[in-house]
Amino acid sequence: MDAQNYLDLLPIILLGVAFFAAAVGALYWCAKRGQFRDFNAQASVIFTEEEPEGEVSDTFPTKKKR
Amino acid sequence: MSTSPSNSPKENPYSSASAKVRAELSEIDASIRTAALFFVTSAIVWLLIGTVFALLVAFKAHEPNFASTYEFLTFGRVRSAHLNAMALGWTSNVIFAVGLWIMARLSRFPINHGGMLLIAGFFWNIGLTLGIYGILFGDLTSVEWLEIPHYATPLLAISYTMIGVWGIMAFRFRKGDHVYVSQWYILAALFWFPWLYVVAQLMIIWFPARGVVQSVTNWWFAHNFLGLWMTPMALATAYYLIPKVLGRPIYSYYLSVLGFWSLAIFYNWAGMHHLIGGPIPVWIISAGIVGSVMMVVPVIVVGINHHMSVVGFHKEVWHSPTLRFIVFGAISYTLVSLLGSAMALRSVNEITHFTHFTVGHAHHGVYAFFTMIMFGGVYYMMPRLLKREWPSAALIKLHFWGSAIGITLMVVALQTGGWIQGMQMNNPDILFLDIVQGTIPWLKARSVSGLFLTVGHFAFAINFFWMLFAAGSVRAKEGPTLLAKIKEGGVA
Amino acid sequence: MKNLPLLFCGIFFALAFSFTGLILSSHIQLGSLTPSTETMTPSELDPSVMVMVEGETRFPQQAVGIAQQGKDVYISMGCIYCHSQHVRRADFGADIARGWGPRQTVARDYVTQARVLLGTMRTGPDLAHVGGRPLNADWHHLHLFNPQITSKGSTMPPYAFLYDTQVIDGAPSADALQFPPGSEYGPEEGYEVVPTRRAVALVEYLLSLKINYSLPEAPIQ
Numbered sequence: 001m002d003a004q005n006y007l008d009l010l011p012i013i014l015l016g017v018a019f020f021a022a023a024v025g026a027l028y029w030c031a032k033r034g035q036f037r038d039f040n041a042q043a044s045v046i047f048t049e050e051e052p053e054g055e056v057s058d059t060f061p062t063k064k065k066r
Numbered sequence: 067m068s069t070s071p072s073n074s075p076k077e078n079p080y081s082s083a084s085a086k087v088r089a090e091l092s093e094i095d096a097s098i099r100t101a102a103l104f105f106v107t108s109a110i111v112w113l114l115i116g117t118v119f120a121l122l123v124a125f126k127a128h129e130p131n132f133a134s135t136y137e138f139l140t141f142g143r144v145r146s147a148h149l150n151a152m153a154l155g156w157t158s159n160v161i162f163a164v165g166l167w168i169m170a171r172l173s174r175f176p177i178n179h180g181g182m183l184l185i186a187g188f189f190w191n192i193g194l195t196l197g198i199y200g201i202l203f204g205d206l207t208s209v210e211w212l213e214i215p216h217y218a219t220p221l222l223a224i225s226y227t228m229i230g231v232w233g234i235m236a237f238r239f240r241k242g243d244h245v246y247v248s249q250w251y252i253l254a255a256l257f258w259f260p261w262l263y264v265v266a267q268l269m270i271i272w273f274p275a276r277g278v279v280q281s282v283t284n285w286w287f288a289h290n291f292l293g294l295w296m297t298p299m300a301l302a303t304a305y306y307l308i309p310k311v312l313g314r315p316i317y318s319y320y321l322s323v324l325g326f327w328s329l330a331i332f333y334n335w336a337g338m339h340h341l342i343g344g345p346i347p348v349w350i351i352s353a354g355i356v357g358s359v360m361m362v363v364p365v366i367v368v369g370i371n372h373h374m375s376v377v378g379f380h381k382e383v384w385h386s387p388t389l390r391f392i393v394f395g396a397i398s399y400t401l402v403s404l405l406g407s408a409m410a411l412r413s414v415n416e417i418t419h420f421t422h423f424t425v426g427h428a429h430h431g432v433y434a435f436f437t438m439i440m441f442g443g444v445y446y447m448m449p450r451l452l453k454r455e456w457p458s459a460a461l462i463k464l465h466f467w468g469s470a471i472g473i474t475l476m477v478v479a480l481q482t483g484g485w486i487q488g489m490q491m492n493n494p495d496i497l498f499l500d501i502v503q504g505t506i507p508w509l510k511a512r513s514v515s516g517l518f519l520t521v522g523h524f525a526f527a528i529n530f531f532w533m534l535f536a537a538g539s540v541r542a543k544e545g546p547t548l549l550a551k552i553k554e555g556g557v558a
Numbered sequence: 559m560k561n562l563p564l565l566f567c568g569i570f571f572a573l574a575f576s577f578t579g580l581i582l583s584s585h586i587q588l589g590s591l592t593p594s595t596e597t598m599t600p601s602e603l604d605p606s607v608m609v610m611v612e613g614e615t616r617f618p619q620q621a622v623g624i625a626q627q628g629k630d631v632y633i634s635m636g637c638i639y640c641h642s643q644h645v646r647r648a649d650f651g652a653d654i655a656r657g658w659g660p661r662q663t664v665a666r667d668y669v670t671q672a673r674v675l676l677g678t679m680r681t682g683p684d685l686a687h688v689g690g691r692p693l694n695a696d697w698h699h700l701h702l703f704n705p706q707i708t709s710k711g712s713t714m715p716p717y718a719f720l721y722d723t724q725v726i727d728g729a730p731s732a733d734a735l736q737f738p739p740g741s742e743y744g745p746e747e748g749y750e751v752v753p754t755r756r757a758v759a760l761v762e763y764l765l766s767l768k769i770n771y772s773l774p775e776a777p778i779q
Contacts, residue, residue: 006587008587009583009586009587012578012579012582012586016575016578016583019571019574020571020575022567022571023331023567023571023572023575026564026567026571027327027568030561030564033561041244042244042246042319043309043315043316043319044315045172045244046172046306046309046310046315047310047313047315048090048091050090050092053313053314053315054313055313056311056313057310058311058387058388058389058446059385059386059387060386060387060459060462061455061457061458061459062459126715127681128713130705130712130713130714130715130716131716134715134716134718135718135719136719137719140635140636140715140717140719141636141639141640141715142635142636142637142638142639142640143635143636145636145639146636204634206634206636207633207673208632208633208636208637208638208673208675209673210638237562238562245565250565253565253569254569254572257566257569257570258569258573265581269581274672274673275585275589276588276589276590276591277591277666277668277669277670277671277674278584278665278668278674279581279584279585279588279589280673280674281668281676282580282581282584283581286576286577286580286581290573294573327568327572330568330569330572330573331572334572334573334576334577335575335576335580338580341676343646343647343651344644344646344676345662345663345664345665345668345676346584346588346665347587347588347665350580350583350584353579353580357576412650416650416651419651420642420678420679420680421679424678424679425679491651491652491680492651492652493652494652494655499709499710499711502681502682502711502712502713503711506713
């Protein structure tokens with residue numbers, strides 16, 4: 001493949017770089033907006049009153065009725 | 067073993083203040099019950115069908131005369147039927163079941179339009195059945211991971227659209243402020259899959275691109291089916307259920323953000339590693355190798371996150387059916403991905419390409435990682451949907467051991483045999499037929515491993531259908547969503 | 559990360575990046591490749607530009623007729639799942655040393671194919687150049703009918719359903735399979751095995767697979 005073929009790719013390469021930059025930019029905007037703070041609370045979102053934090057919620061089924 | 071300290075439950079800012087709009091988990095589970103049960107049942111039926119196809123091809127690989135008189139059972143077709151039954155039947159249905167359930171729960175509101183999911187699921191299974199028949203009777207496309215004939219694929223596409231739109235709407239109209247990591251993975255996968263599928267179908271089957279552009283598109287699609295559809299869904303399940311079962315938050319939420327975005331950026335370039343040494347421009351192949359090696363970043367990040375979340379809680383992991391499977395899967399994720407990054411290096415690929423090593427790697431990822439995690443997801447979800455316990459702990463253990471032993475044996479056998487095969491193939495003095503003969507003991511070991519997996523699958527299916535139908539003989543549980551309170555010391 | 563539109567943007571751009579970089583790029587670079595003469599020559603108008611030689615055959619040639627029908631049989635049987643169709647370069651694997659082709663295959667070798675069957679498994683040998691090996695139609699028919707006849711110990715399945723076993727009516731048919739004397743795989747006394755049209759097409763397809771031409775970017779050494 002000679003250089004001419006690769007020149008055809010230039011618009012696509014630029015577009016790809018633009019996409020990558022947009023992705024990085026979006027992440028930076030998020031960081032600035034403060035969405036990356038307070039991670040600990042975000043991690044606790046899965047717990048509720050029925051299945052609260054601090055309780056193990058799965059085990060093997062028992063054989064006998066209690 | 068630790069249970070909830072009754073004196074000081076940790077303050078959860080998301081559980082009290084907006085209680086008015088945030089529904090109880092039991093209500094959400096009840097609202098998605100029918101759709102989720104439909105998808106799990108479909109998934110398990112297809113798992114069994116796919117397992118039968120798997121046993122057939124495994125035996126045929128070392129007994130070529132086995133079932134060879136019938137054209138519809140010829141190796142190439144049954145192998146394709148196995149792959150599609152597992153990829154579209156087991157994998158996709160269980161993703162719909164578990165992924166949509168997690169999405170519903172984290173959206174914190176009973177779902178709407180569950181009927182749409184049922185209709186979509188129905189058409190998905192019809193399309194797939196038609197497709198599998200088509201494959202067995204000769205209409206397969208011979209395009210890897212896209213073998214379903216063109217007359218069945220539109221059904222799959224329409225069905226998926228309904229499901230994808232539902233998933234996005236459920237996310238759009240969620241209650242509550244924050245979005246958990248599992249939701250990013252599920253949302254991303256729901257969005258990526260149709261793009262991949264439509265491009266691949268158009269550029270390879272319907273309006274074929276010229277020459278090897280088809281191959282580039284093929285492996286962009288096929289590897290991303292694994293990396294951008296199956297992997298995110300499995301990771302979403304692990305990220306939700308590991309902390310859920312243990313009752314402690316994931317080790318580092320920051321790492322989960324890093325893991326998600328590095329996977330999104332790097333994984334979709336990796337597919338070109340299937341074409342190393344092939345008739346395509348070297349720069350495309352090199353880009354694929356770079357993407358494959360960069361995957362080490364998200365894989366290590368996820369590995370650290372999961373490991374640190376369970377360290378010190380090994381007893382709880384062992385005593386939870388869900389976590390036995392999920393942690394097995396999570397460890398396998400690290401292993402298979404690091405091996406995969408190594409396989410993308412040219413010097414390794416020179417040996418492993420075209421051999422059974424690759425088949426072993428594929429099953430390592432699809433089964434030891436993805437399938438084991440989804441088994442865990444089903445074990446957790448079902449009691450909460452049906453408000454019943456699993457009938458038999460013994461069957462769960464039989465399932466676990468059958469699957470764990472089976473897949474370990476399979477991967478070791480195929481990768482040892484495949485490595486030898488590859489080394490021999492690169493030595494032109496060794497006759498090809500001798501190389502073939504050399505693989506046979508390893509292929510027989512693979513068949514034995516298949517028997518172990520089959521035992522596990524039947525144990526799973528029996529337990530599942532027993533739970534589903536025999537309502538009277540299993541104990542109804544007390545309390546809103548949980549099984550009976552966990553006793554001190556646990557049960558195993 | 560709570561913002562749906564922004565999350566969506568990130569997810570979109572992540573896949574758009576490889577879609578652009580791999581799919582669109584390869585389409586631009588390779589999508590207009592056409593068959594070429596084996597060598598190029600400097601153009602009369604501008605000697606720095608290489609052009610195809612006038613009057614010479616262009617390769618690869620379009621597969622036609624019964625060989626093209628045979629490709630449909632190859633696809634229908636799923637042959638690709640054990641056989642690849644591309645030759646790697648000489649210092650990467652032993653493809654050329656094994657006689658699987660006189661040179662590596664390149665992108666241009668596949669431009670006339672409606673469905674490209676590169677393949678990723680070599681449970682059986684590579685077939686890109688199988689028509690260039692000393693294996694004639696008779697060998698292929700026997701091999702397909704039952705691979706054990708020509709290749710003892712092979713794990714390739716038999717394709718006997720592509721053949722008809724029929725009573726010999728007077729003289730044997732011209733296309734009846736010639737089994738080795740005393741072969742355990744031959745038909746009973748008074749019977750002969752003849753290929754169906756699908757078998758004939760498949761063998762013609764296999765015989766048409768040849769990398770016996772050079773290309774400017776991949777000359778045969």
